[in-house]
Amino acid sequence: MTSNIFSILNTAKAGLLSQQLGIEVVGHNIANVQTEGFTRQEVNFSTARPRQTGLGLLGTGVRVDSITRDFDKFLFNQILGEGSSTGNFGVRSGLFKTIEILFNTTTGRNLSGDLDDLFLAFDDLAINPSGLAERTTVVANAETLTSNFNLLGKNLFQERINADLSVNDTVSEINLLLDEIASLNSSIHSIETGLSPANDLRDKRDLA
Structure with a gap:
């Protein structure tokens, strides 16, 4: 009888501790809701290993398997x-x-x-090869183009x-x-x- 009472108390204790951990994780999530890069965490529960009795297997409550991130790796x-x-x-x-x-x-x-101006100047010089103004324009446009290239x-x-x-x-x-x-x-x-x-x-x- 005493053994049964202890078993019941242990099951209840394990359940309370598991739920307390769950509440702590929820609090952690709430506290970090504005934290950059934070991923919501969740507690993964499972049924605790049952205990063998004269009447068969008897459940022993809940246990915490892990605390994981709610994380989509593919995304x-x-x-x-x-x-x-x-x-x-x-x-x-x-x-x-x-x-x-x-x-x-x-x-x-x-x-x-600049290239267009130089070609036009050469066209004018071709029409008037001896023209001083045409020669001066060709030289000036060539210098401008060279300067801009440099x-x-x-x-x-x-x-x-x-x-x-x-x-x-x-x-x-x-x-x-x-x-x-x-x-x-x-x-x-x-x-x-x-x-x-x-x-x-x-x-x-x-x-x-």
């Missing part, structure tokens, strides 16, 4: 893929816009116009330097993130090897 991988593509297109778009501005193909003066070359070279610096900065940021992820992975492995969940650390790793 997360899709978001990562889209983010990578968007970032790639953004970088290319920025470079193309800069080059377009340098070539000035959409507004104001451009190399095409300026464009310098600007493109500077943009290449800027792009290289940007890549170096990005590589440095990536290396820092990789170091952070490696540290988080080590902590996650250490914690979960002891059969404890490392859900918050996994959130930090995903956010990185």
Whole structure:
């Protein structure tokens, strides 16, 4: 009889502790509702191992199997893929816009116009080969075109330097993130090897 009472009390105690843990996890979710990168957690319950009695197996209540994140890995991988593509297109778009501005193909003066002026000057010179004004115009337009080519070359070279610096900065940021992820992975492995969940650390790793 005493054994039965203890068994009942233990079952009730296990149930209360399990529900208390569930309430604590709910509180943790509520407290972090505005936390960037936080993933809602849930407690996974299962029926405790039954006890053999003279009348057969007798249930012994509930137990907590695990605390997991409400996490859609497929969706997360899709978001990562889209983010990578968007970032790639953004970088290319920025470079193309800069080059377009340098070539000035959409507004104001451009190399095409300088070439047209030079060809027109040569046409005029062909009509009047001995004309001083025509010769002067050809020389002036050729100098203008050469100057603009040189300026464009310098600007493109500077943009290449800027792009290289940007890549170096990005590589440095990536290396820092990789170091952070490696540290988080080590902590996650250490914690979960002891059969404890490392859900918050996994959130930090995903956010990185």
